Amino acid sequence: MPSNPLHANSSRLGGCTLTGALSVTSHVRDTSTIIHGPKGCAHHNASLLHAIWLENDRAAMPSLISTALGESDVIFGGEDALRVAIRHAADTGISAIFVLSTCIADTIGDDTGAVCAEKYGIPVIPVPTAGFLGGTFQDGVNNALIALAGIPEPRPGKGGINLIGEMNLEYEVRENAAEVARLLSLLGLNVNLHFVHDITFGQIGCLGRARLNILRSPALVPVGEFLRDRFGTPYIPSFPHGLSGTLTFLKTVAGECGIDGSAAVASEMACQDAMTAAFSGLQHFPIVLDRSHAGEDDMQAATELAARLGLPVRGEGQGLCLPVGTAIGTGGTRRMLHRWRRALHA
Amino acid sequence: MPECDNPLWPCAMTGAASCLAGFEGLTVVIHGSSGCYYYPTTLLHAPLEGTFILEQEVIFGAEDRLREVVARLSDSGKRIAVITTCVPAILGEDIRAMLEEHEVLLVDSPGFSGDIEAGYSRALSMLAPTVDPTTPGVNIDGVCLFDPFHAGNLLEAQRLCARASVPVGTVFSKDRLGHAYHAAPYTIGTNGDFASGIGEPVGGILGFKQIRATFTRIDEVIEGAGSGPVLEELDMQEERVIQACDKFLHRYDPPTAGIFAGCSYARFAADTLERYLDAEICCIGSRNVTDDAPVQMTVTPGLSDVRNLIQTHQPDLVIGSSFERSVSGNAAFVGIIPPLRGKVRLYPAPLAGINGILSFIEQVLNACIDKNI
Numbered sequence: 001m002p003s004n005p006l007h008a009n010s011s012r013l014g015g016c017t018l019t020g021a022l023s024v025t026s027h028v029r030d031t032s033t034i035i036h037g038p039k040g041c042a043h044h045n046a047s048l049l050h051a052i053w054l055e056n057d058r059a060a061m062p063s064l065i066s067t068a069l070g071e072s073d074v075i076f077g078g079e080d081a082l083r084v085a086i087r088h089a090a091d092t093g094i095s096a097i098f099v100l101s102t103c104i105a106d107t108i109g110d111d112t113g114a115v116c117a118e119k120y121g122i123p124v125i126p127v128p129t130a131g132f133l134g135g136t137f138q139d140g141v142n143n144a145l146i147a148l149a150g151i152p153e154p155r156p157g158k159g160g161i162n163l164i165g166e167m168n169l170e171y172e173v174r175e176n177a178a179e180v181a182r183l184l185s186l187l188g189l190n191v192n193l194h195f196v197h198d199i200t201f202g203q204i205g206c207l208g209r210a211r212l213n214i215l216r217s218p219a220l221v222p223v224g225e226f227l228r229d230r231f232g233t234p235y236i237p238s239f240p241h242g243l244s245g246t247l248t249f250l251k252t253v254a255g256e257c258g259i260d261g262s263a264a265v266a267s268e269m270a271c272q273d274a275m276t277a278a279f280s281g282l283q284h285f286p287i288v289l290d291r292s293h294a295g296e297d298d299m300q301a302a303t304e305l306a307a308r309l310g311l312p313v314r315g316e317g318q319g320l321c322l323p324v325g326t327a328i329g330t331g332g333t334r335r336m337l338h339r340w341r342r343a344l345h346a
Numbered sequence: 347m348p349e350c351d352n353p354l355w356p357c358a359m360t361g362a363a364s365c366l367a368g369f370e371g372l373t374v375v376i377h378g379s380s381g382c383y384y385y386p387t388t389l390l391h392a393p394l395e396g397t398f399i400l401e402q403e404v405i406f407g408a409e410d411r412l413r414e415v416v417a418r419l420s421d422s423g424k425r426i427a428v429i430t431t432c433v434p435a436i437l438g439e440d441i442r443a444m445l446e447e448h449e450v451l452l453v454d455s456p457g458f459s460g461d462i463e464a465g466y467s468r469a470l471s472m473l474a475p476t477v478d479p480t481t482p483g484v485n486i487d488g489v490c491l492f493d494p495f496h497a498g499n500l501l502e503a504q505r506l507c508a509r510a511s512v513p514v515g516t517v518f519s520k521d522r523l524g525h526a527y528h529a530a531p532y533t534i535g536t537n538g539d540f541a542s543g544i545g546e547p548v549g550g551i552l553g554f555k556q557i558r559a560t561f562t563r564i565d566e567v568i569e570g571a572g573s574g575p576v577l578e579e580l581d582m583q584e585e586r587v588i589q590a591c592d593k594f595l596h597r598y599d600p601p602t603a604g605i606f607a608g609c610s611y612a613r614f615a616a617d618t619l620e621r622y623l624d625a626e627i628c629c630i631g632s633r634n635v636t637d638d639a640p641v642q643m644t645v646t647p648g649l650s651d652v653r654n655l656i657q658t659h660q661p662d663l664v665i666g667s668s669f670e671r672s673v674s675g676n677a678a679f680v681g682i683i684p685p686l687r688g689k690v691r692l693y694p695a696p697l698a699g700i701n702g703i704l705s706f707i708e709q710v711l712n713a714c715i716d717k718n719i
Contacts, residue, residue: 012398016381032351038432039350039647040357040457044385046649047356047685050669054688061649061672065351069458074436085349103379104432104458107404133401133433137381 017129018100019045020140023168024148025098025127026062027196028204032089034065036082036112037102042066052169065089074108082115086124095201096123098144106130123201125151138219141165145223148196148204154231157209160184160192161253164213164227164235165220168197172326172335179329180214180239183246186264187254207231212256214239217295239328242301243272243308246329272330276308279337283310285344286319294324301327302336320344352649354669355633356492357457360386361465362429364492364519365540366453366473367392371523373424377412377441378431382457389684390491395419404433409444420448425523427451429469432458463608463634466490466540470519475544478528483513484564485530485545488537488610488698489520494684495697496520499536502699503551507534510561510573518542532567534560536698538610539634551698552614554584555621576700583700587707591622594711600624601714604656606631606646606666607683611697615665615682618706628659631666633683649673663714678713680706 018035022045025033035042042064049062065088067073067081082099089097097120101112116126127147129140145165161184166173174197181191192210193203208231215224215237224235234256240249247265254261289302302324306313313319322340327333359376363386366374375395376383383396397415399408412428419426428450430441435456442452453472455465486503489496500517507514515530519542533545536552548567549560557580561573603625605615609632619625631646646652653673656664664674668687671679681689682697696702 012400013380015384016379019381034349038357038456038458039353039355039461040359042350043353043356044360044381046352046354047389048385050672051685051687054668059672059688061352061669063351065349066353066648068350068353071458074458081349088349103404104436107433107436133404 014136014138016137017133017135017140017143018102019048020137020142021098021100021127021129021144022049022062022064022140024141024144024196025100026064027168027198028096028098028148029198029200030095031098031201032063032065032092032094033098033100034067034082034085034089035100035102036067036078036085036105036110037069038104039066039068041102041104048169052171055171056174063094069104074104077108077110078105079110079115082110082112083118086115086120090120090122090124094122096125098147099124099126100129101126103130103133106133123151142220142222145196145220146226149207149223149227149230152205152207155206155208158211159206159209160190160211162193162195162207162210162213162233163191163197163216164195164223165216166194166197167216170326172332173197175335176239176326176328176332179331182331183240183250183264183268183329184253186267187250187257187259187261189253189257208233212236212253214253217297238297241297242304242327242333243276243330244304245297245301246272246333249329268330272333275330275334275337276305279309279341282337282341282344284312286312286314288314288316288319288321289324290321291324298324298327301333305333305336350648352669353647354649354652354667355647356385356389356462358455358460358462358465358468359429359431359457360389360492361462361467362453362455362469363392363394363465364390364462364490365466365469366427366429366451366519367394368489368491368519369473369521369523369526371424372451373419373422373426375415375419375426375428376431377408377428377434379433382431392491399434404437407439408434408437409439412441412444416445416448416450425449425451427453427469429453429455432456435459461634462492463539466492466519470542473526475516475518475526475529475542477531477545479531481515481528481530483507483515483530483532484548484568485515485518485533485542486536487518487533487542487544488535488540488550489517490537490540491520492684493537493540494686494691495682495695495702496536497694498696499698499702501694502696502701503534503536505701506551506557506561506576506699509575509579510564510571512564512568512571515545518544532564534564537608539608550610552610552702553617554580554587554700554703555617557700580700583704587622587703590707590711594714595624598714598718600626601663601678601710602626602628602659602661603663603665604629604631604659604661604670604677606633606652606664606670608633609635609643611682612643614697615706618703619663619710622707623710625663628661629655631655662717663710665710676717678710678717680709680713682706
């Protein structure tokens with residue numbers, strides 16, 4: 001988020017619905033996403049996704065198609081351009097097409113849903129987005145996940161665990177999912193589906209088979225509710241943050257799945273003790289926790305960690321400024337500790 | 347196909363921002379949503395302001411919000427420029443009338459109106475720079491914040507001018523705002539795709555041939571100029587390039603190059619590779635259209651256009667952006683246009699000037715040797 005002094009209303013900083021939805025649909029591998037709007041909207045997002053993917057060691061480009069609305073389309077309407085784009089995309093051998101509108105398409109009154117409802121030979125799934133007219137970045141994420149969750153039919157099953165709404169623009173997205181998978185493995189559970197991170201369109205069919213959904217963050221509760229209503233799957237509202245949060249997570253998952261988690265909790269607690277002992281040399285440095293890139297969950301985790309290590313937390317300018325990052329699980333907390341120790345050196 | 351897959355070039359709004367944000371003394375406001383604001387902000391690394399309009403302001407009018415933002419900024423003593431994005435541009439509000447109490451520069455440059463060059467050019471024309479015949483030296487243009495080489499190009503142009511005892515007039519577009527209205531009568535270019543049209547052009551500095559012609563011309567038109575040191579340096583460095591390329595050709599075949607860039611950089615890369623490496627230029631994909639583009643240049647607005655050219659011609663050296671690199675397979679790659687992702691870049695490397703050519707040839711040779719071409 002920019003530190004722009006003008007914002008009287010924090011919802012102004014919510015970002016673009018389109019980007020949020022694209023962070024989801026671009027992770028369904030054998031599909032294309034059509035962005036119904038000017039080329040610039042698609043370029044901005046293609047460039048962003050490209051950068052994020054490269055940082056995550058993924059050299060491919062997302063499959064985005066722009067209807068490339070120009071001045072004449074703005075005057076006369078862009079539905080024909082959308083229809084043509086869908087037809088061309090449908091002929092390329094992909095499994096499905098997602099159609100995302102933009103603020104300009106909605107402002108000129110194009111009926112994106114009606115065009116998508118025509119026959120093209122493959123599923124064409126409109127996702128309600130309209131740039132900022134559709135809400136915020138998070139609304140885009142939620143809308144896309146709900147649109148995709150509406151595709152598979154309910155199937156009974158008590159299989160593994162779904163990870164819902166991984167933050168695909170996050171630098172450490174894979175490490176966070178791997179940490180949750182590790183914690184689940186302590187309980188003898190496995191991941192059923194990454195909904196949605198690097199999956200095929202066909203894999204969405206097994207969404208309803210899980211025994212539990214774990215949401216990446218509480219902002220995804222509307223998605224969790226939708227999945228519970230559609231498939232009867234209960235959910236936990238967040239990945240675990242910090243030391244005690246991780247132990248609570250293990251207990252909650254065990255409880256939801258009706259299994260005994262005491263051994264897993266004991267094992268993880270021992271792991272955490274060994275980890276904090278290894279960083280005991282940090283003790284007694286007065287510190288300031290830098291909350292500029294931290295959510296409340298991460299701040300709580302950092303505060304707990306500082307107390308555990310005996311680090312006195314001071315106000316701004318009264319100690320060494322330590323970064324507060326995403327402390328998912330014990331593994332994420334360990335990475336934050338390494339960054340703290342690095343901060344002591346440089 | 348009217349549609350475009352993975353469009354490769356930014357919109358006119360970004361172009362306008364990349365021009366205006368380079369001027370100190372000008373506060374640039376993106377009049378639109380936060381989504382439209384974030385892209386130029388992250389791309390240009392320049393301080394931009396935004397109105398961050400919301401849905402209700404689209405329905406009931408964004409006038410109050412725009413006034414609020416402009417009024418707050420007007421205390422800074424800087425001139426304010428407002429760039430309209432797509433939705434405000436079609437709402438039909440009389441923005442100029444809204445802001446007439448402030449001396450605001452309004453640039454109507456919505457994304458649907460064109461690509462980055464169009465927006466850059468529109469913003470510069472709205473700024474309406476003027477030549478001051480009493481200002482000595484030459485202006486430097488083509489310095490666009492969007493170009494990853496703009497800082498290096500500017501330093502190199504300033505260095506060459508200093509060596510030729512030529513004062514630098516105004517830099518378009520990275521200068522104090524007041525200097526835009528006292529530009530020198532002559533201008534040298536670092537990137538023709540972002541030419542200013544201000545002052546009489548005396549030539550560019552992309553490539554040895556251009557530099558030689560430009561500084562020869564500078565000696566003719568600028569009183570007191572002495573380009574001898576520049577031309578001497580040029581001769582010496584060109585000889586080094588020739589030797590390095592000759593050594594390469596002792597051992598390797600020349601590369602078959604596919605070049606993807608704006609017209610100006612593409613032409614530079616093609617000329618340089620042909621002249622010094624005897625490279626075969628198998629395809630040139632241009633991001634933009636110019637009247638004097640070489641015949642073999644194809645406009646490539648989307649990634650599939652690039653992919654098709656690469657699959658058809660199979661270059662073993664690809665010059666372009668990291669978009670091109672993503673579809674280049676095992677070909678050697680050198681990046682000259684944005685985005686240049688997946689690589690740490692801290693040093694302000696030039697592409698223009700003598701050091702720009704050295705840097706470019708160095709990268710090409712190393713990339714080709716690494717790939718055993």
